[in-house]
Amino acid sequence: MSEKFAVPTDRSLPRPLVRRVLREEIKEYLIDAILRGRLRPGDRIIEMRIAQDLGVSQTPVREALRDLELLGFVTSAPFRGTRVRAFTHDELVEIYPIRAAIEGVAARAAATRITTEQLLALEEQIDRMREASELGDEATAIEADIAFHHIIVEASGNRLLEQFWTSLSLATTTYLTFSVHRRAIEGLAARHEPILEALRARESDRAEAVMRRHIEEPARWVYAALSRGSVDPPAS
Missing domain, CATH: 1.20.120.530 (GntR ligand-binding domain-like)
Incomplete structure (x- = not known):
């Protein structure tokens, strides 16, 4: 996992591109975790924990979660944080x-x-x-x-x-x-x-x-x- 999310050391690579790629990889990782049941409906997703598990900063994790909210995979609410969406x-x-x-x-x-x-x-x-x-x-x-x-x-x-x-x-x-x-x-x-x-x-x-x-x-x-x-x- 650390190899997949390692940030390239080449200084010629624009930093925004690195972060965008990370965001997409983190989003795919979380979607896979949800669909395979490792993250269940109602489970809270903690940015800091995901960032630590993947060896990245919290910024691309936060961006990936925003994308997932737009896709309907997660919901976010004040004082409750971000959770895997549950369906009625x-x-x-x-x-x-x-x-x-x-x-x-x-x-x-x-x-x-x-x-x-x-x-x-x-x-x-x-x-x-x-x-x-x-x-x-x-x-x-x-x-x-x-x-x-x-x-x-x-x-x-x-x-x-x-x-x-x-x-x-x-x-x-x-x-x-x-x-x-x-x-x-x-x-x-x-x-x-x-x-x-x-x-x-x-x-x-x-x-x-x-x-x-x-x-x-x-x-x-x-x-x-x-x-x-x-x-x-x-x-x-």
């Missing part, structure tokens, strides 16, 4: 149709752009889901699920779309990681296979349609579960 039930339900639209567009674009290497990476993530489901390893299954969708969003070649997806993925990951039980991973691999098949066939219309269905189906599960009160809300 209503927000979780409302996010799914937005995510279905965004990922449908991503799948359509990816169908004509995706590389052989990316298709192989999607196969690998499906294999991880299947193995994790058999072992009852929810954390790995959810991690593979996120990676699968991220590969497709990256393959779309639309960087703005990728930014939107990243901010929305926090909410859906928060729900999967902390609010659902084993049903979340049962049949998970099989549910992703039609998406891979459509992308392999380079069929844009089909890829968009199967992606939308893929996301809209669990949205109905979420709505039904929340209506019954059978799940706990994310920590706040």
